[in-house]
Amino acid sequence: MLNTNTDDSTTRAGFMPFTLYHNPRCSKSRQALQLLQEQGIEPQLRKYLDEPLNLDELKQLLSQLDMTPRQLMRTGEEIYRELDLANTELDDAQLLDALLQHPRLIERPILSNGKQALVGRPPEQVLQLLK
Template identity: 45%
Template sequence: MTVRIYHNPRCSKSRQTLKLIEDNNASAEIVEYLKTPPDAKTLGKLLDMLGLQPRDLMRKKETEYKESGADNPDLSRDQLIALMIEYPKLIERPIVVNNGKAVIGRPPERVLDIL
């Protein structure tokens, strides 16, 4: 079984989630999303799988949230997705995908629901 994780190796929750995946005998396809952000189609699909709107997947305490204008309530779904691609630090982490299901690994144990 291969599980995809949108991962930030500097984030402790992301590292803990990756360890849980590996401890459950799953191989992980690691996508370092800060280096390689998902494209608009992929991000839209992830949002649908998570059942979230773009702003729900954003890290609102990041400096980039306000600086990028992501705090503007008039922005459309497509505009918010574009901002997450341009400023990938805005994307909540880690996102784990397996067998057509996705979860955010906060807390890391949530990943167990889809393994």
């Protein structure tokens, strides 16, 4: 039977719904959302500052991104310096804990299709996942 699902978040055949890990106060995140909407995509929004990721979700996202916890960190945040997260002796478990305790450290925006994810820096980068 033909799939007649009209959910805008699934407009690309063969992909799970798109999820945008989003901070509405971030201009880059808002720009990424606008670019997606201009392409006819209405992603599910995960406002990760209001609804923080749990450990399993964070590990899954890192796997989709093919990144380490350190690579996902916003190094310009004050909490990054306060916690001395540039310290190369910190292991991934410690960095994951910092990301979980301080979700503001997570780079944004991130677009996921359930299998792959991309950081939208610059915001146009999210369009690569639509191809």
